[in-house]
Amino acid sequence: MFNNYYFIFLTAVIYIINCNNFINTTPINNNSQQNNQSIDFSDSYIHVCGGWDGSNYHSECYRYNTHTTWQSMPSLTLPRDDYSLVTYDKKLFAIGGYNGNYLNSVESYDTQTNQWKPIASMNILRHYHDAAVLDNTIYVCGGENGNNVFKSCEYYYKAIDEWHFATAMSMERRGLALVAHEGYMYAIGGKNLNEYTNTMERYDTVKQQWQPMSNMKYTRGYFGSASFLDKIYVCGGWGTSDWKSCETYDPLTNQWTQIASMLLDRSDFKLIAFDDKLYALGGLTMGGQQTDTVEIYDYKANQWSYTTSLPKPLEMFGASVITYL
Known part of the structure:
Protein backbone atom coordinates (compact mmCIF):
# COMPACT_ATOMS: atom_id res chain seq x y z
CA MET A 1 0.00 0.00 0.00
CA GLN A 34 5.57 38.92 -30.57
CA ASN A 35 3.35 40.88 -28.20
CA ASN A 36 5.87 43.71 -28.04
CA GLN A 37 6.16 43.78 -31.82
CA SER A 38 2.38 43.72 -32.13
CA ILE A 39 2.03 46.65 -29.74
CA ASP A 40 4.66 48.64 -31.62
CA PHE A 41 3.17 47.81 -35.01
CA SER A 42 -0.40 48.61 -34.01
CA ASP A 43 0.41 52.07 -32.67
CA SER A 44 -1.65 54.96 -34.00
CA TYR A 45 0.05 57.58 -36.16
CA ILE A 46 -0.75 61.03 -37.48
CA HIS A 47 -0.31 60.97 -41.25
CA VAL A 48 0.48 64.07 -43.29
CA CYS A 49 0.45 63.95 -47.10
CA GLY A 50 0.76 66.34 -50.01
CA GLY A 51 0.27 70.08 -49.68
CA TRP A 52 1.90 73.27 -50.94
CA ASP A 53 5.21 74.76 -49.78
CA GLY A 54 4.85 78.13 -51.50
CA SER A 55 6.45 76.94 -54.71
CA ASN A 56 5.50 73.33 -55.38
CA TYR A 57 2.67 70.85 -55.01
CA HIS A 58 3.71 67.80 -53.00
CA SER A 59 2.91 64.09 -52.94
CA GLU A 60 5.24 63.08 -50.08
CA CYS A 61 3.73 61.44 -47.00
CA TYR A 62 4.97 61.25 -43.42
CA ARG A 63 3.74 59.66 -40.21
CA TYR A 64 4.32 60.51 -36.57
CA ASN A 65 3.48 59.40 -33.08
CA THR A 66 4.75 60.33 -29.64
CA HIS A 67 7.28 57.45 -29.66
CA THR A 68 8.94 58.38 -32.97
CA THR A 69 10.09 61.30 -35.06
CA TRP A 70 8.43 62.00 -38.42
CA GLN A 71 8.99 59.05 -40.75
CA SER A 72 8.72 58.93 -44.54
CA MET A 73 6.15 56.57 -46.06
CA PRO A 74 4.97 55.87 -49.63
CA SER A 75 3.97 59.02 -51.52
CA LEU A 76 0.59 59.74 -53.06
CA THR A 77 0.28 58.74 -56.71
CA LEU A 78 -0.50 62.41 -57.49
CA PRO A 79 0.58 65.70 -55.90
CA ARG A 80 -2.45 67.29 -54.19
CA ASP A 81 -3.17 70.41 -52.21
CA ASP A 82 -6.38 71.42 -50.44
CA TYR A 83 -7.79 67.96 -50.74
CA SER A 84 -9.26 65.72 -48.03
CA LEU A 85 -7.48 62.87 -46.27
CA VAL A 86 -9.68 60.60 -44.15
CA THR A 87 -9.38 57.21 -42.47
CA TYR A 88 -11.97 54.59 -43.33
CA ASP A 89 -11.97 50.80 -43.09
CA LYS A 90 -8.37 50.85 -41.77
CA LYS A 91 -7.21 52.71 -44.89
CA LEU A 92 -6.33 56.28 -45.81
CA PHE A 93 -8.33 57.98 -48.57
CA ALA A 94 -6.97 61.01 -50.45
CA ILE A 95 -9.87 62.78 -52.16
CA GLY A 96 -9.85 65.45 -54.87
CA GLY A 97 -7.78 68.63 -54.59
CA TYR A 98 -5.65 70.66 -56.95
CA ASN A 99 -2.17 70.34 -58.51
CA GLY A 100 -2.41 72.79 -61.39
CA ASN A 101 -5.61 70.99 -62.39
CA TYR A 102 -8.78 70.50 -60.39
CA LEU A 103 -9.15 66.87 -59.34
CA ASN A 104 -11.96 64.43 -58.70
CA SER A 105 -9.63 61.44 -58.43
CA VAL A 106 -9.40 59.39 -55.23
CA GLU A 107 -6.70 57.01 -54.00
CA SER A 108 -6.44 54.77 -50.95
CA TYR A 109 -3.50 53.61 -48.85
CA ASP A 110 -3.54 50.07 -47.47
CA THR A 111 -1.43 49.56 -44.35
CA GLN A 112 -1.08 45.87 -45.16
CA THR A 113 0.35 46.30 -48.66
CA ASN A 114 2.02 49.65 -47.87
CA GLN A 115 0.76 51.00 -51.21
CA TRP A 116 -1.52 53.67 -52.64
CA LYS A 117 -3.93 52.69 -55.41
CA PRO A 118 -6.60 54.61 -57.37
CA ILE A 119 -10.28 53.95 -56.69
CA ALA A 120 -13.45 55.41 -58.25
CA SER A 121 -13.40 59.17 -58.85
CA MET A 122 -15.97 61.58 -57.43
CA ASN A 123 -18.71 62.91 -59.69
CA ILE A 124 -17.42 66.49 -59.43
CA LEU A 125 -13.99 68.11 -59.56
CA ARG A 126 -13.51 69.47 -56.04
CA HIS A 127 -10.96 71.73 -54.36
CA TYR A 128 -11.30 73.42 -50.94
CA HIS A 129 -13.94 70.81 -50.00
CA ASP A 130 -13.92 68.68 -46.87
CA ALA A 131 -14.69 65.05 -46.03
CA ALA A 132 -15.84 63.09 -43.00
CA VAL A 133 -16.66 59.48 -42.12
CA LEU A 134 -20.08 58.84 -40.59
CA ASP A 135 -22.04 55.58 -40.26
CA ASN A 136 -19.23 53.69 -41.97
CA THR A 137 -19.50 55.96 -45.02
CA ILE A 138 -17.22 58.64 -46.50
CA TYR A 139 -19.02 61.93 -47.23
CA VAL A 140 -17.62 64.87 -49.19
CA CYS A 141 -19.26 68.31 -49.28
CA GLY A 142 -18.68 71.73 -50.80
CA GLY A 143 -15.58 73.05 -52.49
CA GLU A 144 -15.10 74.70 -55.86
CA ASN A 145 -13.75 74.00 -59.35
CA GLY A 146 -12.54 77.45 -60.32
CA ASN A 147 -15.88 78.52 -61.76
CA ASN A 148 -18.44 77.35 -59.22
CA VAL A 149 -18.72 77.05 -55.45
CA PHE A 150 -20.66 73.95 -54.41
CA LYS A 151 -23.28 73.09 -51.84
CA SER A 152 -23.48 69.54 -53.20
CA CYS A 153 -22.42 66.46 -51.25
CA GLU A 154 -21.57 62.93 -52.31
CA TYR A 155 -20.74 59.70 -50.56
CA TYR A 156 -18.59 56.69 -51.40
CA TYR A 157 -20.45 53.42 -51.94
CA LYS A 158 -17.63 51.01 -51.23
CA ALA A 159 -19.51 47.81 -52.17
CA ILE A 160 -19.58 48.83 -55.84
CA ASP A 161 -16.73 51.37 -55.80
CA GLU A 162 -18.93 54.31 -56.81
CA TRP A 163 -19.71 57.84 -55.64
CA HIS A 164 -23.35 58.89 -55.28
CA PHE A 165 -24.88 62.28 -54.52
CA ALA A 166 -26.32 62.94 -51.07
CA THR A 167 -28.60 65.76 -49.91
CA ALA A 168 -26.97 69.11 -50.65
CA MET A 169 -26.18 71.64 -47.92
CA SER A 170 -28.36 74.73 -47.61
CA MET A 171 -25.63 77.00 -48.99
CA GLU A 172 -22.43 76.95 -51.04
CA ARG A 173 -19.28 76.52 -48.97
CA ARG A 174 -15.57 76.34 -49.81
CA GLY A 175 -12.87 76.20 -47.18
CA LEU A 176 -15.45 74.69 -44.84
CA ALA A 177 -15.08 72.08 -42.10
CA LEU A 178 -17.04 68.83 -42.31
CA VAL A 179 -17.02 67.10 -38.93
CA ALA A 180 -18.63 63.80 -37.90
CA HIS A 181 -19.60 63.98 -34.23
CA GLU A 182 -21.85 61.79 -32.09
CA GLY A 183 -23.99 60.44 -34.92
CA TYR A 184 -24.33 63.62 -36.98
CA MET A 185 -22.30 65.44 -39.60
CA TYR A 186 -21.67 69.17 -39.23
CA ALA A 187 -20.85 71.56 -42.08
CA ILE A 188 -19.18 74.58 -40.50
CA GLY A 189 -18.15 77.99 -41.82
CA GLY A 190 -16.28 78.46 -45.06
CA LYS A 191 -16.74 81.01 -47.79
CA ASN A 192 -19.80 81.18 -50.02
CA LEU A 193 -19.89 83.01 -53.33
CA ASN A 194 -18.84 86.33 -51.80
CA GLU A 195 -18.01 86.21 -48.10
CA TYR A 196 -16.88 84.16 -45.13
CA THR A 197 -19.57 82.76 -42.90
CA ASN A 198 -19.97 81.65 -39.29
CA THR A 199 -23.04 79.48 -39.97
CA MET A 200 -23.29 75.77 -39.21
CA GLU A 201 -25.73 73.09 -40.31
CA ARG A 202 -26.15 69.49 -39.19
CA TYR A 203 -26.91 66.46 -41.34
CA ASP A 204 -29.12 63.60 -40.17
CA THR A 205 -28.31 60.46 -42.18
CA VAL A 206 -31.64 58.84 -41.28
CA LYS A 207 -33.81 61.77 -42.36
CA GLN A 208 -31.26 62.78 -45.01
CA GLN A 209 -31.81 66.40 -44.07
CA TRP A 210 -29.68 69.39 -43.05
CA GLN A 211 -30.75 71.50 -40.07
CA PRO A 212 -29.34 74.94 -39.09
CA MET A 213 -27.51 75.06 -35.76
CA SER A 214 -25.87 77.82 -33.71
CA ASN A 215 -23.41 80.12 -35.43
CA MET A 216 -19.75 80.33 -34.45
CA LYS A 217 -18.58 83.49 -32.72
CA TYR A 218 -16.33 84.33 -35.70
CA THR A 219 -16.58 83.91 -39.44
CA ARG A 220 -14.01 81.33 -40.55
CA GLY A 221 -12.76 79.72 -43.72
CA TYR A 222 -9.77 77.46 -44.39
CA PHE A 223 -9.52 76.74 -40.67
CA GLY A 224 -8.77 73.71 -38.50
CA SER A 225 -11.50 71.52 -37.01
CA ALA A 226 -11.79 68.30 -35.03
CA SER A 227 -14.19 66.16 -33.04
CA PHE A 228 -12.55 65.76 -29.64
CA LEU A 229 -14.08 64.14 -26.57
CA ASP A 230 -17.67 65.40 -26.37
CA LYS A 231 -17.22 68.64 -28.36
CA ILE A 232 -16.31 70.05 -31.76
CA TYR A 233 -13.25 72.29 -31.88
CA VAL A 234 -12.43 74.96 -34.48
CA CYS A 235 -9.33 77.15 -34.64
CA GLY A 236 -7.75 79.81 -36.80
CA GLY A 237 -8.55 80.48 -40.44
CA TRP A 238 -9.50 83.45 -42.57
CA GLY A 239 -12.40 85.63 -41.45
CA THR A 240 -13.10 87.90 -38.49
CA SER A 241 -10.89 86.01 -36.03
CA ASP A 242 -7.22 86.79 -35.46
CA TRP A 243 -6.15 83.44 -37.01
CA LYS A 244 -5.26 82.25 -33.50
CA SER A 245 -8.65 82.06 -31.83
CA CYS A 246 -10.34 78.77 -30.96
CA GLU A 247 -13.86 77.87 -29.91
CA THR A 248 -15.75 74.71 -29.01
CA TYR A 249 -19.28 73.61 -29.78
CA ASP A 250 -21.33 71.62 -27.27
CA PRO A 251 -24.20 69.71 -28.96
CA LEU A 252 -26.01 69.39 -25.63
CA THR A 253 -26.41 73.14 -25.26
CA ASN A 254 -26.09 74.08 -28.96
CA GLN A 255 -23.63 76.78 -27.94
CA TRP A 256 -20.13 77.89 -28.87
CA THR A 257 -17.57 78.79 -26.20
CA GLN A 258 -14.22 80.48 -26.74
CA ILE A 259 -11.12 78.73 -25.39
CA ALA A 260 -7.41 79.56 -25.28
CA SER A 261 -5.99 80.82 -28.56
CA MET A 262 -3.19 79.04 -30.38
CA LEU A 263 0.33 80.42 -30.01
CA LEU A 264 0.70 81.02 -33.77
CA ASP A 265 -1.77 82.50 -36.25
CA ARG A 266 -2.66 79.88 -38.88
CA SER A 267 -4.89 79.21 -41.85
CA ASP A 268 -4.88 76.27 -44.30
CA PHE A 269 -3.64 74.00 -41.50
CA LYS A 270 -4.94 70.83 -39.86
CA LEU A 271 -6.34 70.26 -36.39
CA ILE A 272 -6.05 66.62 -35.34
CA ALA A 273 -7.27 64.81 -32.22
CA PHE A 274 -4.51 62.44 -31.14
CA ASP A 275 -3.17 60.96 -27.92
CA ASP A 276 -5.71 62.75 -25.73
CA LYS A 277 -4.69 66.13 -27.14
CA LEU A 278 -5.32 68.37 -30.13
CA TYR A 279 -2.51 68.96 -32.61
CA ALA A 280 -2.38 72.09 -34.79
CA LEU A 281 -0.08 71.27 -37.70
CA GLY A 282 1.62 73.58 -40.17
CA GLY A 283 -0.36 76.04 -42.29
CA LEU A 284 0.01 79.60 -43.53
CA THR A 285 0.70 82.50 -41.17
CA MET A 286 -0.82 85.97 -41.46
CA GLY A 287 2.58 87.07 -42.72
CA GLY A 288 2.09 84.84 -45.77
CA GLN A 289 4.68 82.22 -44.79
CA GLN A 290 4.22 78.45 -44.72
CA THR A 291 5.15 77.03 -41.34
CA ASP A 292 6.36 73.66 -40.08
CA THR A 293 5.45 74.36 -36.46
CA VAL A 294 3.17 72.07 -34.49
CA GLU A 295 1.47 72.88 -31.22
CA ILE A 296 -0.63 70.76 -28.89
CA TYR A 297 -3.64 71.71 -26.81
CA ASP A 298 -4.05 70.35 -23.31
CA TYR A 299 -7.79 70.61 -22.67
CA LYS A 300 -7.38 70.07 -18.93
CA ALA A 301 -5.06 73.06 -18.60
CA ASN A 302 -6.69 75.02 -21.48
CA GLN A 303 -3.20 75.67 -22.79
CA TRP A 304 -1.22 75.34 -26.02
CA SER A 305 2.48 74.43 -26.27
CA TYR A 306 4.90 73.72 -29.11
CA THR A 307 6.03 70.19 -29.96
CA THR A 308 7.96 68.39 -32.72
CA SER A 309 7.75 70.27 -36.03
CA LEU A 310 6.66 68.88 -39.40
CA PRO A 311 9.43 67.66 -41.75
CA LYS A 312 8.95 70.82 -43.86
CA PRO A 313 6.84 73.99 -43.95
CA LEU A 314 3.48 73.14 -45.57
CA GLU A 315 -0.05 74.39 -46.02
CA MET A 316 -3.16 72.91 -47.66
CA PHE A 317 -2.02 69.35 -46.95
CA GLY A 318 -4.07 66.38 -45.79
CA ALA A 319 -3.83 64.85 -42.31
CA SER A 320 -5.51 61.89 -40.63
CA VAL A 321 -4.90 59.31 -37.92
CA ILE A 322 -4.76 55.58 -38.59
CA THR A 323 -3.84 52.53 -36.49
CA TYR A 324 -1.58 49.87 -37.97
CA LEU A 325 -2.79 46.33 -37.29
Whole structure:
Protein backbone atom coordinates (compact mmCIF):
# COMPACT_ATOMS: atom_id res chain seq x y z
CA MET A 1 0.00 0.00 0.00
CA PHE A 2 2.82 2.40 0.91
CA ASN A 3 4.58 1.67 -2.40
CA ASN A 4 1.38 2.48 -4.32
CA TYR A 5 0.98 5.85 -2.55
CA TYR A 6 4.65 6.62 -3.08
CA PHE A 7 4.35 5.82 -6.78
CA ILE A 8 1.31 8.11 -7.16
CA PHE A 9 3.08 10.91 -5.26
CA LEU A 10 6.24 10.57 -7.36
CA THR A 11 4.24 10.61 -10.60
CA ALA A 12 2.47 13.83 -9.55
CA VAL A 13 5.76 15.52 -8.68
CA ILE A 14 7.27 14.60 -12.05
CA TYR A 15 4.14 15.91 -13.83
CA ILE A 16 4.33 19.24 -12.00
CA ILE A 17 8.04 19.62 -12.78
CA ASN A 18 7.43 18.91 -16.46
CA CYS A 19 4.60 21.45 -16.55
CA ASN A 20 6.80 24.10 -14.95
CA ASN A 21 9.58 23.34 -17.39
CA PHE A 22 7.13 23.70 -20.28
CA ILE A 23 5.78 26.99 -18.99
CA ASN A 24 9.26 28.43 -18.51
CA THR A 25 10.67 27.40 -21.88
CA THR A 26 11.40 29.73 -24.80
CA PRO A 27 7.86 29.99 -26.19
CA ILE A 28 7.07 32.48 -23.40
CA ASN A 29 9.94 34.68 -24.52
CA ASN A 30 8.86 34.34 -28.14
CA ASN A 31 5.30 35.26 -27.25
CA SER A 32 6.58 38.21 -25.28
CA GLN A 33 8.56 39.40 -28.31
CA GLN A 34 5.57 38.92 -30.57
CA ASN A 35 3.35 40.88 -28.20
CA ASN A 36 5.87 43.71 -28.04
CA GLN A 37 6.16 43.78 -31.82
CA SER A 38 2.38 43.72 -32.13
CA ILE A 39 2.03 46.65 -29.74
CA ASP A 40 4.66 48.64 -31.62
CA PHE A 41 3.17 47.81 -35.01
CA SER A 42 -0.40 48.61 -34.01
CA ASP A 43 0.41 52.07 -32.67
CA SER A 44 -1.65 54.96 -34.00
CA TYR A 45 0.05 57.58 -36.16
CA ILE A 46 -0.75 61.03 -37.48
CA HIS A 47 -0.31 60.97 -41.25
CA VAL A 48 0.48 64.07 -43.29
CA CYS A 49 0.45 63.95 -47.10
CA GLY A 50 0.76 66.34 -50.01
CA GLY A 51 0.27 70.08 -49.68
CA TRP A 52 1.90 73.27 -50.94
CA ASP A 53 5.21 74.76 -49.78
CA GLY A 54 4.85 78.13 -51.50
CA SER A 55 6.45 76.94 -54.71
CA ASN A 56 5.50 73.33 -55.38
CA TYR A 57 2.67 70.85 -55.01
CA HIS A 58 3.71 67.80 -53.00
CA SER A 59 2.91 64.09 -52.94
CA GLU A 60 5.24 63.08 -50.08
CA CYS A 61 3.73 61.44 -47.00
CA TYR A 62 4.97 61.25 -43.42
CA ARG A 63 3.74 59.66 -40.21
CA TYR A 64 4.32 60.51 -36.57
CA ASN A 65 3.48 59.40 -33.08
CA THR A 66 4.75 60.33 -29.64
CA HIS A 67 7.28 57.45 -29.66
CA THR A 68 8.94 58.38 -32.97
CA THR A 69 10.09 61.30 -35.06
CA TRP A 70 8.43 62.00 -38.42
CA GLN A 71 8.99 59.05 -40.75
CA SER A 72 8.72 58.93 -44.54
CA MET A 73 6.15 56.57 -46.06
CA PRO A 74 4.97 55.87 -49.63
CA SER A 75 3.97 59.02 -51.52
CA LEU A 76 0.59 59.74 -53.06
CA THR A 77 0.28 58.74 -56.71
CA LEU A 78 -0.50 62.41 -57.49
CA PRO A 79 0.58 65.70 -55.90
CA ARG A 80 -2.45 67.29 -54.19
CA ASP A 81 -3.17 70.41 -52.21
CA ASP A 82 -6.38 71.42 -50.44
CA TYR A 83 -7.79 67.96 -50.74
CA SER A 84 -9.26 65.72 -48.03
CA LEU A 85 -7.48 62.87 -46.27
CA VAL A 86 -9.68 60.60 -44.15
CA THR A 87 -9.38 57.21 -42.47
CA TYR A 88 -11.97 54.59 -43.33
CA ASP A 89 -11.97 50.80 -43.09
CA LYS A 90 -8.37 50.85 -41.77
CA LYS A 91 -7.21 52.71 -44.89
CA LEU A 92 -6.33 56.28 -45.81
CA PHE A 93 -8.33 57.98 -48.57
CA ALA A 94 -6.97 61.01 -50.45
CA ILE A 95 -9.87 62.78 -52.16
CA GLY A 96 -9.85 65.45 -54.87
CA GLY A 97 -7.78 68.63 -54.59
CA TYR A 98 -5.65 70.66 -56.95
CA ASN A 99 -2.17 70.34 -58.51
CA GLY A 100 -2.41 72.79 -61.39
CA ASN A 101 -5.61 70.99 -62.39
CA TYR A 102 -8.78 70.50 -60.39
CA LEU A 103 -9.15 66.87 -59.34
CA ASN A 104 -11.96 64.43 -58.70
CA SER A 105 -9.63 61.44 -58.43
CA VAL A 106 -9.40 59.39 -55.23
CA GLU A 107 -6.70 57.01 -54.00
CA SER A 108 -6.44 54.77 -50.95
CA TYR A 109 -3.50 53.61 -48.85
CA ASP A 110 -3.54 50.07 -47.47
CA THR A 111 -1.43 49.56 -44.35
CA GLN A 112 -1.08 45.87 -45.16
CA THR A 113 0.35 46.30 -48.66
CA ASN A 114 2.02 49.65 -47.87
CA GLN A 115 0.76 51.00 -51.21
CA TRP A 116 -1.52 53.67 -52.64
CA LYS A 117 -3.93 52.69 -55.41
CA PRO A 118 -6.60 54.61 -57.37
CA ILE A 119 -10.28 53.95 -56.69
CA ALA A 120 -13.45 55.41 -58.25
CA SER A 121 -13.40 59.17 -58.85
CA MET A 122 -15.97 61.58 -57.43
CA ASN A 123 -18.71 62.91 -59.69
CA ILE A 124 -17.42 66.49 -59.43
CA LEU A 125 -13.99 68.11 -59.56
CA ARG A 126 -13.51 69.47 -56.04
CA HIS A 127 -10.96 71.73 -54.36
CA TYR A 128 -11.30 73.42 -50.94
CA HIS A 129 -13.94 70.81 -50.00
CA ASP A 130 -13.92 68.68 -46.87
CA ALA A 131 -14.69 65.05 -46.03
CA ALA A 132 -15.84 63.09 -43.00
CA VAL A 133 -16.66 59.48 -42.12
CA LEU A 134 -20.08 58.84 -40.59
CA ASP A 135 -22.04 55.58 -40.26
CA ASN A 136 -19.23 53.69 -41.97
CA THR A 137 -19.50 55.96 -45.02
CA ILE A 138 -17.22 58.64 -46.50
CA TYR A 139 -19.02 61.93 -47.23
CA VAL A 140 -17.62 64.87 -49.19
CA CYS A 141 -19.26 68.31 -49.28
CA GLY A 142 -18.68 71.73 -50.80
CA GLY A 143 -15.58 73.05 -52.49
CA GLU A 144 -15.10 74.70 -55.86
CA ASN A 145 -13.75 74.00 -59.35
CA GLY A 146 -12.54 77.45 -60.32
CA ASN A 147 -15.88 78.52 -61.76
CA ASN A 148 -18.44 77.35 -59.22
CA VAL A 149 -18.72 77.05 -55.45
CA PHE A 150 -20.66 73.95 -54.41
CA LYS A 151 -23.28 73.09 -51.84
CA SER A 152 -23.48 69.54 -53.20
CA CYS A 153 -22.42 66.46 -51.25
CA GLU A 154 -21.57 62.93 -52.31
CA TYR A 155 -20.74 59.70 -50.56
CA TYR A 156 -18.59 56.69 -51.40
CA TYR A 157 -20.45 53.42 -51.94
CA LYS A 158 -17.63 51.01 -51.23
CA ALA A 159 -19.51 47.81 -52.17
CA ILE A 160 -19.58 48.83 -55.84
CA ASP A 161 -16.73 51.37 -55.80
CA GLU A 162 -18.93 54.31 -56.81
CA TRP A 163 -19.71 57.84 -55.64
CA HIS A 164 -23.35 58.89 -55.28
CA PHE A 165 -24.88 62.28 -54.52
CA ALA A 166 -26.32 62.94 -51.07
CA THR A 167 -28.60 65.76 -49.91
CA ALA A 168 -26.97 69.11 -50.65
CA MET A 169 -26.18 71.64 -47.92
CA SER A 170 -28.36 74.73 -47.61
CA MET A 171 -25.63 77.00 -48.99
CA GLU A 172 -22.43 76.95 -51.04
CA ARG A 173 -19.28 76.52 -48.97
CA ARG A 174 -15.57 76.34 -49.81
CA GLY A 175 -12.87 76.20 -47.18
CA LEU A 176 -15.45 74.69 -44.84
CA ALA A 177 -15.08 72.08 -42.10
CA LEU A 178 -17.04 68.83 -42.31
CA VAL A 179 -17.02 67.10 -38.93
CA ALA A 180 -18.63 63.80 -37.90
CA HIS A 181 -19.60 63.98 -34.23
CA GLU A 182 -21.85 61.79 -32.09
CA GLY A 183 -23.99 60.44 -34.92
CA TYR A 184 -24.33 63.62 -36.98
CA MET A 185 -22.30 65.44 -39.60
CA TYR A 186 -21.67 69.17 -39.23
CA ALA A 187 -20.85 71.56 -42.08
CA ILE A 188 -19.18 74.58 -40.50
CA GLY A 189 -18.15 77.99 -41.82
CA GLY A 190 -16.28 78.46 -45.06
CA LYS A 191 -16.74 81.01 -47.79
CA ASN A 192 -19.80 81.18 -50.02
CA LEU A 193 -19.89 83.01 -53.33
CA ASN A 194 -18.84 86.33 -51.80
CA GLU A 195 -18.01 86.21 -48.10
CA TYR A 196 -16.88 84.16 -45.13
CA THR A 197 -19.57 82.76 -42.90
CA ASN A 198 -19.97 81.65 -39.29
CA THR A 199 -23.04 79.48 -39.97
CA MET A 200 -23.29 75.77 -39.21
CA GLU A 201 -25.73 73.09 -40.31
CA ARG A 202 -26.15 69.49 -39.19
CA TYR A 203 -26.91 66.46 -41.34
CA ASP A 204 -29.12 63.60 -40.17
CA THR A 205 -28.31 60.46 -42.18
CA VAL A 206 -31.64 58.84 -41.28
CA LYS A 207 -33.81 61.77 -42.36
CA GLN A 208 -31.26 62.78 -45.01
CA GLN A 209 -31.81 66.40 -44.07
CA TRP A 210 -29.68 69.39 -43.05
CA GLN A 211 -30.75 71.50 -40.07
CA PRO A 212 -29.34 74.94 -39.09
CA MET A 213 -27.51 75.06 -35.76
CA SER A 214 -25.87 77.82 -33.71
CA ASN A 215 -23.41 80.12 -35.43
CA MET A 216 -19.75 80.33 -34.45
CA LYS A 217 -18.58 83.49 -32.72
CA TYR A 218 -16.33 84.33 -35.70
CA THR A 219 -16.58 83.91 -39.44
CA ARG A 220 -14.01 81.33 -40.55
CA GLY A 221 -12.76 79.72 -43.72
CA TYR A 222 -9.77 77.46 -44.39
CA PHE A 223 -9.52 76.74 -40.67
CA GLY A 224 -8.77 73.71 -38.50
CA SER A 225 -11.50 71.52 -37.01
CA ALA A 226 -11.79 68.30 -35.03
CA SER A 227 -14.19 66.16 -33.04
CA PHE A 228 -12.55 65.76 -29.64
CA LEU A 229 -14.08 64.14 -26.57
CA ASP A 230 -17.67 65.40 -26.37
CA LYS A 231 -17.22 68.64 -28.36
CA ILE A 232 -16.31 70.05 -31.76
CA TYR A 233 -13.25 72.29 -31.88
CA VAL A 234 -12.43 74.96 -34.48
CA CYS A 235 -9.33 77.15 -34.64
CA GLY A 236 -7.75 79.81 -36.80
CA GLY A 237 -8.55 80.48 -40.44
CA TRP A 238 -9.50 83.45 -42.57
CA GLY A 239 -12.40 85.63 -41.45
CA THR A 240 -13.10 87.90 -38.49
CA SER A 241 -10.89 86.01 -36.03
CA ASP A 242 -7.22 86.79 -35.46
CA TRP A 243 -6.15 83.44 -37.01
CA LYS A 244 -5.26 82.25 -33.50
CA SER A 245 -8.65 82.06 -31.83
CA CYS A 246 -10.34 78.77 -30.96
CA GLU A 247 -13.86 77.87 -29.91
CA THR A 248 -15.75 74.71 -29.01
CA TYR A 249 -19.28 73.61 -29.78
CA ASP A 250 -21.33 71.62 -27.27
CA PRO A 251 -24.20 69.71 -28.96
CA LEU A 252 -26.01 69.39 -25.63
CA THR A 253 -26.41 73.14 -25.26
CA ASN A 254 -26.09 74.08 -28.96
CA GLN A 255 -23.63 76.78 -27.94
CA TRP A 256 -20.13 77.89 -28.87
CA THR A 257 -17.57 78.79 -26.20
CA GLN A 258 -14.22 80.48 -26.74
CA ILE A 259 -11.12 78.73 -25.39
CA ALA A 260 -7.41 79.56 -25.28
CA SER A 261 -5.99 80.82 -28.56
CA MET A 262 -3.19 79.04 -30.38
CA LEU A 263 0.33 80.42 -30.01
CA LEU A 264 0.70 81.02 -33.77
CA ASP A 265 -1.77 82.50 -36.25
CA ARG A 266 -2.66 79.88 -38.88
CA SER A 267 -4.89 79.21 -41.85
CA ASP A 268 -4.88 76.27 -44.30
CA PHE A 269 -3.64 74.00 -41.50
CA LYS A 270 -4.94 70.83 -39.86
CA LEU A 271 -6.34 70.26 -36.39
CA ILE A 272 -6.05 66.62 -35.34
CA ALA A 273 -7.27 64.81 -32.22
CA PHE A 274 -4.51 62.44 -31.14
CA ASP A 275 -3.17 60.96 -27.92
CA ASP A 276 -5.71 62.75 -25.73
CA LYS A 277 -4.69 66.13 -27.14
CA LEU A 278 -5.32 68.37 -30.13
CA TYR A 279 -2.51 68.96 -32.61
CA ALA A 280 -2.38 72.09 -34.79
CA LEU A 281 -0.08 71.27 -37.70
CA GLY A 282 1.62 73.58 -40.17
CA GLY A 283 -0.36 76.04 -42.29
CA LEU A 284 0.01 79.60 -43.53
CA THR A 285 0.70 82.50 -41.17
CA MET A 286 -0.82 85.97 -41.46
CA GLY A 287 2.58 87.07 -42.72
CA GLY A 288 2.09 84.84 -45.77
CA GLN A 289 4.68 82.22 -44.79
CA GLN A 290 4.22 78.45 -44.72
CA THR A 291 5.15 77.03 -41.34
CA ASP A 292 6.36 73.66 -40.08
CA THR A 293 5.45 74.36 -36.46
CA VAL A 294 3.17 72.07 -34.49
CA GLU A 295 1.47 72.88 -31.22
CA ILE A 296 -0.63 70.76 -28.89
CA TYR A 297 -3.64 71.71 -26.81
CA ASP A 298 -4.05 70.35 -23.31
CA TYR A 299 -7.79 70.61 -22.67
CA LYS A 300 -7.38 70.07 -18.93
CA ALA A 301 -5.06 73.06 -18.60
CA ASN A 302 -6.69 75.02 -21.48
CA GLN A 303 -3.20 75.67 -22.79
CA TRP A 304 -1.22 75.34 -26.02
CA SER A 305 2.48 74.43 -26.27
CA TYR A 306 4.90 73.72 -29.11
CA THR A 307 6.03 70.19 -29.96
CA THR A 308 7.96 68.39 -32.72
CA SER A 309 7.75 70.27 -36.03
CA LEU A 310 6.66 68.88 -39.40
CA PRO A 311 9.43 67.66 -41.75
CA LYS A 312 8.95 70.82 -43.86
CA PRO A 313 6.84 73.99 -43.95
CA LEU A 314 3.48 73.14 -45.57
CA GLU A 315 -0.05 74.39 -46.02
CA MET A 316 -3.16 72.91 -47.66
CA PHE A 317 -2.02 69.35 -46.95
CA GLY A 318 -4.07 66.38 -45.79
CA ALA A 319 -3.83 64.85 -42.31
CA SER A 320 -5.51 61.89 -40.63
CA VAL A 321 -4.90 59.31 -37.92
CA ILE A 322 -4.76 55.58 -38.59
CA THR A 323 -3.84 52.53 -36.49
CA TYR A 324 -1.58 49.87 -37.97
CA LEU A 325 -2.79 46.33 -37.29
